Amino acid sequence: MSIQTGDKIPAVTLKVMGEKGPQDISSEEIFSGKKVVLFAVPGAFTPGCTLTHLPGYVVNADKMKAKGVDTIACLSVNDAFVMDAWGKSQNAEELMMLADGNCELTEALGLVLDGSGFGLGKRSQRYAMIVDNGTISHLAVEPAGAVDVSAADKILALL
Template identity: 80%
Template sequence: MSIQTGDKIPAAKLKVMGEKGPQDITTEELFNGKKVVLFAVPGAFTPGCSITHLPGYIVNADKIKAAGVDTIVCMSVNDAFVMDAWGKSQNAEELLMLADGNGDLTKALGLEMDATGFGMGSRSKRFAMIVDNGTVSHLAVEPAGGVDVSAAEKILALL
């Protein structure tokens, strides 16, 4: 069963690229006492993610933060090296590019998908959520193949 509006974000560790390499960051550090927009993509550097989903958040980052958001997080079931390289290639300086390398948070959220048919293993569904102090206040999960309900513009309109 997937996480729902009103649920608390489960405890998990993710990876972020630091000055000396990948570093742990917990969901508690990310969400407690903050308003966060978290969006997840099936894979870094994939067409829908690189052409549509991530760029929308980059272009709208200032507006999203002006609406009271402390952090905009892009998460994928990739490693921290890939997420860092993808963020740099997309000029995503205003976003926190997080790696859920083993899919631990994705599984805990109940938002994993089987992408073995594409040679990608277990990945995250495409989704976006607004999290207030660790509690989900809005969740938008995309149907397969779409970038609509989780697009930056849709999330911005809800802030």
């Protein structure tokens, strides 16, 4: 069963790249007392994620922050090294690049994508959510292969 609007974000530890390498960051630290736009992709450097999904958030980051968003976070079931390199390659300095390398948050949300048929193992479904102080106020999960309801312009219109 996947998470729904009105539910709280589960308590897990993710990774971000720090000055000295990968660092732990708790979901509480990311979401508590903040308005956060979290979007997830099946994989860093993959075509739909790199050409369509991530760029929309990079381009619209200032507009989202002007509407009261404290943090825009991109999550993938990749490691912190990959997420950091992908963020740098896409000029995503305004975004928090979250590594869910062990698929812990993705599994807790019930939003796992089985990519084993493509040699990808467990991945995240493509989605976006607006989270207010740890509670999901909007959730948009994409059908397989689509980048529509979770696109930055759709989320921006809801803020």
